[in-house]
Amino acid sequence: MPRLTIGIVIHDFNLGGSERIAIRLANYWREQGHNIIIFCGQKNGQMRDLLSKDITVIPASPIIIRGKNSVRALAHAARKYFSSHLVDFCYIPGNYHWQVSHQLQKIAPTSRPIIVSQISSLIYKPKRKLICQKIFNIRMKYLLKKSDIVVAMDPLTAKQSNSILxxxxxxxxxxPALPMRPSVPTITHAHTPYSVLAAGRLTEQKGFDTLINAFRLVVDTHPEAKLTICGEGEDRPALEAQIKSLHLENNIHIQGYVADITPYLRENSLFVLSSRREGYGAVLLEALDAGCRVVTTDCTPAIRDIFMNTPAGSVVPVDNVSALSTAIIKELSTFSSERTSHSAQMDRYRINVGGDLYLDAVRSIQKSMQ
Structure with missing residues (x-):
């Protein structure tokens, strides 16, 4: 197959699920011999070291700091750059960056790359007001109407996208959240009984306040239970205060940001996703790939897609402290040191599978244009 030149646009390398996937795809495509150019508002951020060192990173000049209207500025800067630096296609990783898709559509046809736009989070969010949903749909149609390829991560979202667009x-x-091979060998691991892991940005979306309240009930049943939360964010002071107010300082530890949660998945007996809403929940896939039992809220349509062939835990309603604590207690009470392999069911989420599907879609467009 001919080598492609691929553009990827991200605001920066700060923590974010869409940015992490973009970095993984960039690394994979580079390993396959393609030329990768990442255009960004600025090249700083916690995840910068995750990017392969032989990938070209072009920051905007002047740099664009994340803030109000910064995505619009990034979109205009990306349009200017890719008008004169030609690439075969541009990958736009998620809803936050859709303004970039819109600006790239304005590039002259002789220079315009194939535009690949990803839907990274829910189209229909719970509790969103009807008027707000109508505005969202209009905006989505306006920004993505001329994208050559629109990608959803589950069939329901794809159906909703087709209806709106x-x-x-x-x-x-x-x-494509998983490595080419299972992250944890399919053998017995000496993970600790009554140990629970959660991970994500410390924000309202992730529901850690609900998890902490639920864990108070878990500790009442299992005083030895321990919860480790891997993540950083603006809600950390409030969550630490909540832990103190519930007298859980000896049971809950906020670890902070970690680049790789694999060691934590090996050490803990249960993984919990307490989110109020998710696009797909990459960390849930990582937990299943590691053979973990899981408890998750019903925070995304993808939950049914993931668990359809992988019955590896419990699904509970969002923001339900009682249901969440009951599920955690149930899983901890049936602890087994034997890991269950879900690698076969997880294969469709591996970076080589998803990365190749993107390339196949682009080559199909290229062929139709010849």
């Missing part, structure tokens, strides 16, 4: 070709490409 008045098209019938939204692709479903499962989130």
């Amino acid at each position: 008045k098209r019938d070709d939204t692709l479903t490409i499962p989130l």
Whole structure:
């Protein structure tokens, strides 16, 4: 296959699920011999070291700091750059960056790359007001109407996308969140009984306040239970105060940001996703790939997609302290040191599978243009 030149646009390398997936795809495509250019507002951030060192990173000049209207500025800067630096296609990783897709559509046809836009979070969010949903749908149609390829991560979102965009070709490409091989060997591990792991940005979206309240009930049943939360964010002071107020300082530890949660998945007997809403929940896939039992809220349509062939735990309603604590207690009470391999069911989420599906879609467009 001919080598491609691929552009990727991200605001920066700060923590974010869409940015992490973009970095993984960039590294994979580079390993396959393609030329990768990442255009960004600035090249700083916690995840910068995750990017392969032989990938070209072009920051905007002047740099663009994340803030109000900064995505619009990034979009205009990306349009200017890719108008004169030609690439075969541009990958736009998620809803936050959709303004970039819109600006790239304005590049002259002789220079315009194939535009690949990903839907990274829910189209229909719970509790969103009807008028707000109508505005969202109009905005989505406006920003993505001329994207050559629109990608959803599950069939329901693809169906919703087709309805809003008045098209019938939204692709479903499962989130390429996993390495080419299982992250943990399929053998017995000496993980600790009554140990629970959670991970994510410390924000309202992730529902850690609900998890901490639920864990108070868990500790009442299992005083030896321990919860480690891997993540950093603006809600950390409030969450630490909540832990103190519930007298859980000896049971809950906020670890802070970690680049790789694999060692933590090996050490803990249960993984919990307490989110109020998710696009797909990459960390849930990582936990299943590691053979963990899981408890998750019903925070995304992808939950049914993931668990359809992988019954590896419990699904509970969002923001339900009682249901969440009951599920955690149930899983801890049936602890087994034997890991269960879900590698076969997880194969569709591996980086090589998703990465190749993106390339196949682009080559199909290129062929149709010849």
